[in-house]
Amino acid sequence: MAIEVRIPTILRNYTDGAKAVDAKGATLAELIGDLEARHPGLKERLVDDAGLRRFVNVYLNDEDVRFLGGLGTPVADGDTVTVLPAVAGGAR
Amino acid sequence: MLTISRELVDAIVAHARADHPDEACGVVAGPEGSDRPERFIQMDNAERSPTFYRFDSHEQFRVWRDMDDRDEVPVVIYHSHTATEAYPSRTDISYASEPDTHYVLVSTAYDEPQFRSYRIVDGVVTEEDVKIVEAYG
Numbered sequence: 544m545a546i547e548v549r550i551p552t553i554l555r556n557y558t559d560g561a562k563a564v565d566a567k568g569a570t571l572a573e574l575i576g577d578l579e580a581r582h583p584g585l586k587e588r589l590v591d592d593a594g595l596r597r598f599v600n601v602y603l604n605d606e607d608v609r610f611l612g613g614l615g616t617p618v619a620d621g622d623t624v625t626v627l628p629a630v631a632g633g634a635r
Numbered sequence: 636m637l638t639i640s641r642e643l644v645d646a647i648v649a650h651a652r653a654d655h656p657d658e659a660c661g662v663v664a665g666p667e668g669s670d671r672p673e674r675f676i677q678m679d680n681a682e683r684s685p686t687f688y689r690f691d692s693h694e695q696f697r698v699w700r701d702m703d704d705r706d707e708v709p710v711v712i713y714h715s716h717t718a719t720e721a722y723p724s725r726t727d728i729s730y731a732s733e734p735d736t737h738y739v740l741v742s743t744a745y746d747e748p749q750f751r752s753y754r755i756v757d758g759v760v761t762e763e764d765v766k767i768v769e770a771y772g
Contacts, residue, residue: 552708553732598730600692607692627699632727633687634658634716 546574546618549625557585566624571601572614574624589626590614600627636764637737637752639663639672639711644767646675648748651715651741654680658688658715659741664702665710671771672710672737680714687726688714711752713739721749723760731755737763 545565550558558564566581568574579586589599594614601608602625608616618624643663651659660680663672676698681691702708712733716724721740723731731738734756742749754761 551732553734598732600695602692602696605693605696607696609692625696627695628732629689629692629730630660630695630712631682631687631689631730632714633684633724634719635686635724635726 545620547623548574548578549623551626551628553628554585554588554626557582557588568618570614571603571608571612571616571618571624574618575614598629600629601625602627636766637672637711637739638670638766638768638771640771641767641769643672643675643711644750646677647713647739648741648750650677651717651743651748654715655743656685656717657683658685658717660688660690660712660714662698662709663711663713664705664707667706667708670710670735674707685717709733709736711737711739713741715741715743717742718744720744721751723753723755728755728758728760 545567547563548566549563566574566577568577575586575589590596595601603611603616603618604623658680661678662676664674664676665671679691679694680688682689721742738753738755740751752763752765754763
């Protein structure tokens with residue numbers, strides 16, 4: 544078994560159009576590393592030097608990982624990780 | 636061009652007015668591939684701010700999952716500006732990530748509300764006409 548990662552429209556050019564892909568890892572950081580090996584370029588869209596990019600929300604099952612352990616959040620086979628673009632803006 | 640029903644325009648403007656002076660935000664979902672906004676979803680502005688908005692991440696997760704289950708997409712993503720014109724700001728542009736979404740800006744800064752729509756693709760803003768209809772044909 545693996546971990547299912549659900550990919551938003553905006554990032555499907557990295558996954559040959561797939562809505563969901565499988566990846567492995569014990570933590571979210573490892574999972575993203577594995578994703579990068581399978582789908583080069585994806586990692587840079589998800590993380591920067593400071594951690595998760597503010598332009599994306601990443602959920603473990605139905606919880607925002609920012610409220611869990613961020614990139615250190617443990618993940619396990621059978622979990623679903625969902626990536627959504629953050630929707631935000633402002634007057635400036 | 637954005638074609639949208641009068642009822643939805645009224646609902647979006649009413650939400651913007653109700654939350655003034657804070658920015659209001661939400662989605663109008665529609666069937667995938669239809670480009671037709673149908674289902675009005677008023678969202679919380681997690682920032683509760685007159686100069687910034689952000690969808691609450693948990694609410695967004697539920698709403699996006701519902702859309703997925705119904706084979707819908709966010710045809711319109713709207714938010715309000717409460718002291719400036721209805722034109723995308725630098726922050727709006729930096730976050731805009733859906734090439735097929737109509738980004739609707741409402742301004743409540745004036746006596747008459749402004750209602751304008753944009754495509755934002757790769758940082759390039761293109762204003763589009765808004766056609767308001769009584770019902771979809």
